[in-house]
Amino acid sequence: MYIVCSDLEGVFTPEIWISVASHTGISELKLTTRDISDYNVLMKRRLEILRNNNLSLHLIQHVISSLKPLPGAAAFIAWLRQRAQLVVVSDTFVEFASPLMEKLGHPTLFCNHLTVDHLGNITDYNLRQENGKMRVVESLQNLNYKVIAVGDSYNDISMIRQADTGILFKPPKKVTDDNSDLPVVHSYDELKDFILEFIDNGSL
Ligand SMILES: [Mg+2]
Structure with missing residues (x-):
């Protein structure tokens, strides 16, 4: 799975x-x-x-x-969900992500939430848990899933390293320089190949 x-x-x-x-x-x-x-x-x-x-x-x-998903993102997600389960694991907030999730076809989202006062001012933020991205991967592995992690930045590294396999998607140079052992892809087509290779190999 x-x-x-x-x-x-x-x-x-x-x-x-x-x-x-x-x-x-x-x-x-x-x-x-x-x-x-x-x-x-x-x-x-x-x-x-x-x-x-x-x-x-x-x-x-x-x-x-007014924001749009990155070109090809919605099509990639539709492709992926025919082949594997997807959980979007983000450090953003439910209050911010909702309009974008609609444009992505409502994949499952695990993220944080804000505290807002009666005037609509954001007064605080609430992390679901510390090191939440890595903990999601760990928990799914405890449910006997093989986890493939994808991210682009420093806050994804512990999730990628915890996963059964993981990859950087279009990361900035600074992130790849600091994590030169991690694989990198630059397009959804390359990401599809990476995921298919893992799944088709029957992996681990
Ligand atoms: Mg990111």
Whole structure:
């Protein structure tokens, strides 16, 4: 039994915070886990910027609703779900991801959630659990699944290393330089080949 655990942003969708930065003109919101590998440091900084600029959840959701999945993402997911189970494992928040998940055909999503006050301001964020991506893989392996993990950035590395097999999808050079032992693909076609090879080999 195979299951694919894939990251969301950078694999199936654009980086949500980069889009919010472009829309609002606040360039510091462009920082992602590609720049600051400590997620808690990054999120605290983002919430501070939102607060200082009076940016509500509603405004951010408005920006996100205009985003499209990466070209070919929805077709790839449809292809994949005929061959294996898929769980999208993300560090984003339910409140941000929903409009994009609709455009991807509603795959299962494991992610975090926000705390929002009665005025619609984001006051805090809640991690489902620490090291959540890796723990999802570990838990599925305990259910006797063979896990294939896919991601593009630093926050995916522990998930990829925990999986039965894992791969980087279009990562920035910095990430591949720091993890030169991990395989890399640059297109959905290459990713299909990687997944099929694992499944067809009857793997491990
Ligand atoms: Mg990513």
